[in-house]
Amino acid sequence: MISQAKTIEKIILPTPFLVGPVNIYIIKGDLVTLVDTGPNTVEAKEELERSLKSLGYLPSDVDQIILTHHHPDHVGLVESLFPHAKVIGHEKSDKWLRKDPEFISFIEGYFYSFFKEHSVPVELIDKMVKANQYFLSFTGTRGLDEYVKEGDTINGLSGWKVIETPGHAQSHISLYHEEDRILIGGDHIIAHISSNAILEPPYSEEESRPLTLVQYRNALQKCLDLHVDIVYSGHGKPVEDLQGLLQGRFEEQEEKARRLRNMIPEEGITSFELCKQYFPHVYQKEPTLTMSEIIGHLDLLQSRGELATVKKNGFIFYHKI
């Protein structure tokens, strides 16, 4: 039997984002499967066409596309380059991909009231909302043809299984080949960047806000419990020492949580005030990423009973316990 590693080809595409180039993968099984597509830019599109050609494919040879998550550097070319391929992903990607107007306006409204309670100034919330709109301009409006969830197998892709890995994005899935001990990890596991557990709203009225960093750590642990020799990531080089990498990540998160807890004064503090103190030079430039870092670690401490919140004059204050 041919090893899966020999049937996976990596394609590197440029993105206009801070993260730099994105990796997408082509897997030759019974069907031709593409994992992610890159952003909807002329440069990425041309590079993808060129790369496919050098591997002996035309875009029309791609039978199906599996999306690791809904972020624009991973999903943008679904519509313009692969109109006939089946698009597969987690259900939570779908409304993002379609840019469902009701969903987008729900998210914007949710974050205005959420961040106001966390004492973020309105100008900065506006900036976050506009940044989200800018990111969405690099995607089309084509939704998913098929939803997959934890443990699912995929037609034409024998030996591979879907693993839900939420945290960086609520829609995030990874693909696992148990026999060959390969994980295609999207942005869940990246060698040179510690993925941000980005704040997202609940997806339905029955859900509460996802504790993204807590989720992210659970999903990292889930991958550690698998037998993985190599992770093919959404950015950068493959990861060969998953255990070592994740050990370091867990330690960094613990250290950050400890530092943050020590910064909380007796009278309590809002998450935004902490964010300003923790990231004095970055919080205005990257409010979504820095607030996600701060609230994620506060959630972690709170979930362990080390912090409590009190609402005062409409603002949420964190107190040490």
Ligand SMILES: [Zn+2]
């Ligand atoms: Zn991402």
